[in-house]
Amino acid sequence: MPLDASDTTWIIVATGLVMMMTPALGFFEAGLLRSKNSLSVIMQTFSGLAILSALWFILGFTMVYGQTLSGIIGGSDWLFFNGVPHEEALSYAPTIPGITFASYMMMLAVITPLLMTGAIAERTKWSAFLVLMIAWSIFIYYPLAHWVWGKGGWLAQIGVFDFAGGIVIHTSAGMSSLAAAIVLKRRKNFGTALLLPHNIPLAVIGASLLWLGWFGFNAGSGFITGALASNVLLVTHIGSAMGAIVWMLLSWKRSGRASLTAVINGALVGLVAVTPSAAYITAQNAFFLAIIAGLISYFAMILFKEKLKIDDALDVGAVHGVTGITGSLAVGFIASNAINHSVPNGLLMGGGPALLQAQAIGVGVAIILGFGGTLIISKIINKIMGLRVKEAEEDICLDITQHAEKAYLE
Amino acid sequence: MPLDASDTTWIIVATGLVMMMTPALGFFEAGLLRSKNSLSVIMQTFSGLAILSALWFILGFTMVYGQTLSGIIGGSDWLFFNGVPHEEALSYAPTIPGITFASYMMMLAVITPLLMTGAIAERTKWSAFLVLMIAWSIFIYYPLAHWVWGKGGWLAQIGVFDFAGGIVIHTSAGMSSLAAAIVLKRRKNFGTALLLPHNIPLAVIGASLLWLGWFGFNAGSGFITGALASNVLLVTHIGSAMGAIVWMLLSWKRSGRASLTAVINGALVGLVAVTPSAAYITAQNAFFLAIIAGLISYFAMILFKEKLKIDDALDVGAVHGVTGITGSLAVGFIASNAINHSVPNGLLMGGGPALLQAQAIGVGVAIILGFGGTLIISKIINKIMGLRVKEAEEDICLDITQHAEKAYLE
Amino acid sequence: MPLDASDTTWIIVATGLVMMMTPALGFFEAGLLRSKNSLSVIMQTFSGLAILSALWFILGFTMVYGQTLSGIIGGSDWLFFNGVPHEEALSYAPTIPGITFASYMMMLAVITPLLMTGAIAERTKWSAFLVLMIAWSIFIYYPLAHWVWGKGGWLAQIGVFDFAGGIVIHTSAGMSSLAAAIVLKRRKNFGTALLLPHNIPLAVIGASLLWLGWFGFNAGSGFITGALASNVLLVTHIGSAMGAIVWMLLSWKRSGRASLTAVINGALVGLVAVTPSAAYITAQNAFFLAIIAGLISYFAMILFKEKLKIDDALDVGAVHGVTGITGSLAVGFIASNAINHSVPNGLLMGGGPALLQAQAIGVGVAIILGFGGTLIISKIINKIMGLRVKEAEEDICLDITQHAEKAYLE
Amino acid sequence: MRRRHIWSDDIVKKIDAIIRTELLPIVKEQLKNTGINGMTVYSVSGWSRGKDEVLQWKGHLIVHDFIAKSKLEIIVSDEQVNAVIDTIGKYARTGEHGDGIIFVLPVERAINIKTMDDRDRAFE
Amino acid sequence: MRRRHIWSDDIVKKIDAIIRTELLPIVKEQLKNTGINGMTVYSVSGWSRGKDEVLQWKGHLIVHDFIAKSKLEIIVSDEQVNAVIDTIGKYARTGEHGDGIIFVLPVERAINIKTMDDRDRAFE
Amino acid sequence: MRRRHIWSDDIVKKIDAIIRTELLPIVKEQLKNTGINGMTVYSVSGWSRGKDEVLQWKGHLIVHDFIAKSKLEIIVSDEQVNAVIDTIGKYARTGEHGDGIIFVLPVERAINIKTMDDRDRAFE
Numbered sequence A, B, C: 001m002p003l004d005a006s007d008t009t010w011i012i013v014a015t016g017l018v019m020m021m022t023p024a025l026g027f028f029e030a031g032l033l034r035s036k037n038s039l040s041v042i043m044q045t046f047s048g049l050a051i052l053s054a055l056w057f058i059l060g061f062t063m064v065y066g067q068t069l070s071g072i073i074g075g076s077d078w079l080f081f082n083g084v085p086h087e088e089a090l091s092y093a094p095t096i097p098g099i100t101f102a103s104y105m106m107m108l109a110v111i112t113p114l115l116m117t118g119a120i121a122e123r124t125k126w127s128a129f130l131v132l133m134i135a136w137s138i139f140i141y142y143p144l145a146h147w148v149w150g151k152g153g154w155l156a157q158i159g160v161f162d163f164a165g166g167i168v169i170h171t172s173a174g175m176s177s178l179a180a181a182i183v184l185k186r187r188k189n190f191g192t193a194l195l196l197p198h199n200i201p202l203a204v205i206g207a208s209l210l211w212l213g214w215f216g217f218n219a220g221s222g223f224i225t226g227a228l229a230s231n232v233l234l235v236t237h238i239g240s241a242m243g244a245i246v247w248m249l250l251s252w253k254r255s256g257r258a259s260l261t262a263v264i265n266g267a268l269v270g271l272v273a274v275t276p277s278a279a280y281i282t283a284q285n286a287f288f289l290a291i292i293a294g295l296i297s298y299f300a301m302i303l304f305k306e307k308l309k310i311d312d313a314l315d316v317g318a319v320h321g322v323t324g325i326t327g328s329l330a331v332g333f334i335a336s337n338a339i340n341h342s343v344p345n346g347l348l349m350g351g352g353p354a355l356l357q358a359q360a361i362g363v364g365v366a367i368i369l370g371f372g373g374t375l376i377i378s379k380i381i382n383k384i385m386g387l388r389v390k391e392a393e394e395d396i397c398l399d400i401t402q403h404a405e406k407a408y409l410e
Numbered sequence D, E, F: 001m002r003r004r005h006i007w008s009d010d011i012v013k014k015i016d017a018i019i020r021t022e023l024l025p026i027v028k029e030q031l032k033n034t035g036i037n038g039m040t041v042y043s044v045s046g047w048s049r050g051k052d053e054v055l056q057w058k059g060h061l062i063v064h065d066f067i068a069k070s071k072l073e074i075i076v077s078d079e080q081v082n083a084v085i086d087t088i089g090k091y092a093r094t095g096e097h098g099d100g101i102i103f104v105l106p107v108e109r110a111i112n113i114k115t116m117d118d119r120d121r122a123f124e
């Protein structure tokens, strides 16, 4: 197939949109944390953008998309991006240059591990954070992405569908967040009134750019423009809107006052919910899916935070993990062959349980690898170098103790 | 006509840009208000994005673009977006998928009512706000948009031209803002020195994203890429630049010091001014149009605020309303058939008074429907549930009393 | 060659991205300055966007791209954009409408002089700033851009290559910054601990939007979409990432703590470094180029600030000037005819010293014209109207004395 | 003609009042009419037994017990004390919980920096 | 039943304590148990001889000698003074440099604005 | 060798100075040389009769009568009082309207939290 200029244009733009999501995530999180630790999370996301881009360039791309070694991991064909074609396409995205595909996927590989920054916030050592991100990419993300998205990956083989990363990205990073939060233990003062957000406008700036970026994230993941991308964009937008509305109503009901932080979290939930299925469902189904995912995630948040008392600071486990699971399983119910010919019909669309079974396996693997793998990685890092700052440093704050900088000065 | 991939790509991108304008509007407004009410306006715009998107999805699109019922309102063909084509175009935008068109127009339908948040700021009850937005969409925006933009709409029939919404959006929302501000009455302390902006950098972030978003808003409204979109973009940018310069100079002259808040308001004026005509005029004419609109709107602002003492908090009536009128009438003078074959020449381009007459009717209808309709809707809401918070709540602030959240905490 | 819709779409989008860089620059700078002068630099960049757009529209475009007068300056063919074709291309960008090209280049002409705002911050008179920007555009930028980019420009003739402005933009504005800072003299308190950044999240918002905007800046500068733009985007991103990493490590080594302000500055260095060569090199070479440029610029920053004690407030001379020089000379080493057929091979690619010589001449001319020209212009302005505010005004702050506004109020 | 403010070492007092932030504008305006020659305002956060401000987080109402308050600090001569207290009592009072407190401290010396004079006429 | 706070003109004191900001939450909580009826908190920045906070700028460590501190201001009756000081001493103390200081000032009058009463029962 | 600061209950004073924010850096530096062992800075906003700061809004100049000022608070032993006042007078003074004021309050007790000692040697 010859390269298509329109598709390439769209993926170039989408690459930019997704790139911006990583700093946006930093603003979202920083605004919802205390002022004294807000710089540290922006540092983590922004530096993470640089470091994980380099890691993908050197190692990641070939581990995920290189010629598969028995469905387990990609070979070293494209180490350091060597040989990734400029003027020709790869089979993954047959109408755009190979480097365009590789660059786009870089942005996904950057943001995924960084989702965990919301869970480990306000107590993680800077150096340990760097090691965690790199180890997690190499041992969890690159393999899992290869299994689901790589040509010949074993989960792809058994028929798992994950359009823009419900399993590979949100389930894995969300479950990993819970594991890391457990290993790190709770922040001092967890459960008291002392951990309120310090700059909600900043958080909303982040949320708005995430919403926009997600248009590139989802509608770019088909690697073509046109009707498919158009439908994905609509599905994504409706998902976000309904997630926001559900969380807004739940916060209103629970506390008597409609909460803006709930609205922005709900929007993310909606976006995550439709991510794995965005190209396989109608906007009408996205409407209902986002409502259901909104409800589930809100109660998961309460469960983790209030019942299990896991200090996943910004609820990454609920917002991304649980919603990623919901959305990935939903593919098995509502994927529609009429919308997208590459996908079989889900259970509710008359397709039988096969797809649902495959999805369940994919989700299960991501949970085990994400939660289990992160537990192990975190414990090893904790053993070797310590994952958490000293108590006195936590009291003072990460911004000064880790970076000798303050977010705001008069 | 077959679908065009480039056009679709451009409109997908433009949809994203216009989507982002709604949160951007929130930042713009929040920065210009007092800290204590800044969260509430961000809450209104961001939640509004979710709620009005859903309303458009369910009801709005079909009311505006459905098969016309005698030129008055669209029929129920596309309720809940049912039947909006994915792979085929609608006649409104013949080279892009129907859902692309419908998604793009969603973003316009979202931001239009929310323009009023700037007028009703710092004193409106959250619940009343929700009702107002929904009622205004259904009773004012959807009909008016149908009349001007719907196939067979009665204003379209008489030859009204409104490229990207000078009448439908800015005149109507601007005049409605005045009406709502009048019904709401003035804020406590109106007219004193106590209502200064609390975070001008935040306002400028909003203004910058609005400027950028407007490229999508105007250059997307032709639904094609290429020379037309290129000219519209240039017209839009020059309009914004000249509006900014005029307000900058006026503030400098009036107060002795050039004001940044004037500059960003002036940029909006310039953008609004060229919105109705962006595809029908040259950039050279945009240059002069923005200067004229800049002057008129500045004095309108003074008139409303200082002479009539209407507490339209952020001058939506002048910046959007009066400028929308100026720009919509300007179509009747400077529209050029050479620039755009679908439009007749305006008066100054040798086209006679016909176009100007039609524009005047369109503008008049928008003023009457916007101002009158909003007066009635606001009064009814005020009667039933109260539009305004209690005095003690206004003293404390909306952020805490309506949302139990604070924009900033230390 | 007929117009190409995909190319046009991409350049329209890129124009928007580059437009946004100017306000982004303002946020970046404002965040790194003291609160009390933060509004003034946002005022300068945002008003600058308006004013320099108008200047380009009226005068600049024709001075740079009009029919050359002996290779020295463009003729008056396109004064006030008259005659710039809508439906046809110019030879500079043969597949997009003439006005698209002219609008895109407007955005570059806007941001270039405004780079100096970082150097002259916290002490420059508002009125003098306006004169400086306009004079610098007319006497330095427009001629230099004509020499390098104009058809028949004398530097273009001798074979100077400058893809997206390493010589024309970064070397010239960077060296001019040093000159202006020298004429302005040091700020009071320079060298003490009193000049710390006031809002690092705001600076990172700016840096993020600059990074994104640079995708438009570099990948748009080829005026086509497809493989070329894709490679440029990847080169740009890798450059930014590696620059950020290098500065992060250097700050870590120097102070014992990794610094976020270093990371964002390093990202800019990486972006500047690859700007002149982005379309001529591989991403692998960009990887190393950014590392080298990161090291050089960091030590240049120390040299200027600590050894020479030039008060270039935000190190524009090092970050843009020195890096612009590094990157422009690098073209002479690593430009590859295989990547881009329009460029000869550099020294390391087997092309001999010819290209390097031409680059050295181009850089030398930009240094002389930028530094020398700005020295003269600044001194003249200083003589006539005074460049610097009074000492008491500097003590109080620019925001109140120049604009009667404050960035933040409670 | 400008009112004359007699300040002497033995009769200067410092009045501090912690009041509702929302009433600050009006209190400030009214205080200007009492003949004081200056005042200084602090943004503080205050706690007192009783009803607290409520903020939500994750749908929970959180007693945000420290509420933003404003503190006024006014250096006055002895004879102005009552006028200032009365004004504050009049305009800063809603009768509801949270109105705040006033306290008066003795001042040993008060010096105008412009003149570096700590006797009469200091503030003219 | 609410504790009764006896305030009378001659025995009221103002206790100011400048403490570490990171210990503020715990100190505030504990002070509530000492029977005081209110307190006011200021965000201040403090300097004292000795180790400073270090910030970096352009890779240089800069002695940021003024460190963010919190100041507590508490109006108490004479007999509460020691309890408050003890509580602060217990919970605001790390024994490291930078713990801060407490000082006690005499108060001439203390008035509850809600009641405008500067005698007993003022704070009930 | 570190200077020795004698503090005893009866001779401690609190000096408060409200000064121009733009002069704060220099005043702080100079005060460090007077032998004080600490100081605390507040961001306040102040009003005084006379020229106000002017802000604009909608092209109107608005008298922003409350101007950002800085307040210094310094606990000193009696014999340091004059040195501190002189230093402030020297470096915080422009002679223009708005220089601010200094006032001195009696302190009953001053306690170093690190040592919980309110007598001599407290601050060493």
Ligand SMILES: Nc1ncnc2c1ncn2[C@@H]1O[C@H](COP(=O)(O)OP(=O)(O)O)[C@@H](O)[C@H]1O
Residues within 6 Å of the ligand: D018, D045, D046, D047, D048, D049, D050, D067, D069, D096, D097, D098, D099, D100, D101, E036, E037, E038, E039, E040, E041, E073, E074, E075, E076, E112, E113, E114, E123
């Ligand atoms: N004993 C106290 N010491 C210091 N500040 C106090 C004290 N009591 C009250 N305040 C301040 O006054 C504010 C208002 O509280 P208060 O007036 O006691 O409420 P109420 O009107 O119900 O008596 C508090 O938030 C606090 O800042």
Ligand SMILES: Nc1ncnc2c1ncn2[C@@H]1O[C@H](COP(=O)(O)OP(=O)(O)O)[C@@H](O)[C@H]1O
Residues within 6 Å of the ligand: E018, E045, E046, E047, E048, E049, E050, E067, E069, E096, E097, E098, E099, E100, E101, F036, F037, F038, F039, F040, F041, F073, F074, F075, F076, F112, F113, F114, F123
């Ligand atoms: N003499 C003083 N006057 C005013 N404030 C002081 C004084 N001494 C200390 N402080 C305040 O107390 C804070 C902590 O300093 P300090 O307790 O003296 O350190 P250390 O515990 O080493 O003695 C300072 O940052 C300052 O705000």
Ligand SMILES: Nc1ncnc2c1ncn2[C@@H]1O[C@H](COP(=O)(O)OP(=O)(O)O)[C@@H](O)[C@H]1O
Residues within 6 Å of the ligand: D036, D037, D038, D039, D040, D041, D073, D074, D075, D076, D112, D113, D114, D123, F018, F045, F046, F047, F048, F049, F050, F067, F069, F096, F097, F098, F099, F100, F101
């Ligand atoms: N009587 C006062 N009580 C409290 N604060 C005062 C008083 N007088 C002046 N101030 C403070 O000092 C600041 C400077 O005012 P001032 O020095 O009186 O001006 P001037 O130098 O013209 O006399 C004021 O903004 C205010 O914060």
